[in-house]
Amino acid sequence: MMNTPNKLTVARMIMVPFFVLFMLAGFAGTAGKWIALAIFVVASLTDYLDGHLARKYNLVTDFGKFMDPLADKLLVCSALICLVELDRLAAWIVIVIIGREFIISGFRLVAADNGVVIAASYWGKFKTVSQMIMIILMIMNLGGFFSVLEQIFVWLAVALTVISLVDYLYKNRNVLSMQG
Structure with missing residues (x-):
């Protein structure tokens, strides 16, 4: 059940x-x-x-x-x-975001295969929240001040996506050395 x-x-x-x-x-x-x-x-x-x-x-x-x-x-x-x-959103932004998810998923699979569990970081949580707010604002598509807010969250989501990826790769760089 x-x-x-x-x-x-x-x-x-x-x-x-x-x-x-x-x-x-x-x-x-x-x-x-x-x-x-x-x-x-x-x-x-x-x-x-x-x-x-x-x-x-x-x-x-x-x-x-x-x-x-x-x-x-x-x-x-x-x-x-x-x-x-x-x-409503440039394809390259989506490629960066989805690309990060593929990389992290790959890392998690390699780590799991070696008995290592990798916890989510605060950067990853901030990234997720910023992406969800960005998506909500873009779906609403209210214009005016909200267009500015949308753009702020688009750039924030992209920045946090890249920062969380770099942080993740750095903190878990030993996962790569597990492969022979």
Whole structure:
């Protein structure tokens, strides 16, 4: 039987296609972006909630350790790709962000293969929060002052993506020496 944190992770993954549908299909008219926004916010909150519940009630599982980061990447990467499709975000920014996720995932797999668990850093958490705020602002697309705020969060997300990658690689450089 699945515990609550794992059910939240699965629910987040199930929300992704509905998010993409409302972002891109256009059949809901202008309401589509607001429905997509609601789905994205709820899915983002499940990310916080599942981790909190798993730690608080000692419900951490191998399934959760593997699927929770995957669900997060699926949600964020889907949103970023939708924003490129809608011509709201430059593709190179999405490539930098997704590229970082592939590198970190590769490192985690190599480390896990060697019995090493690599915890998330504060830089990675700041990166995730900045990306989610950026995505929320870009979905809302309110213009005016919010356009300035969007751009600030785009650059902040890119900077934190690169900083968190460098920090991660430096702190875990021994993972590379594990390979022969």
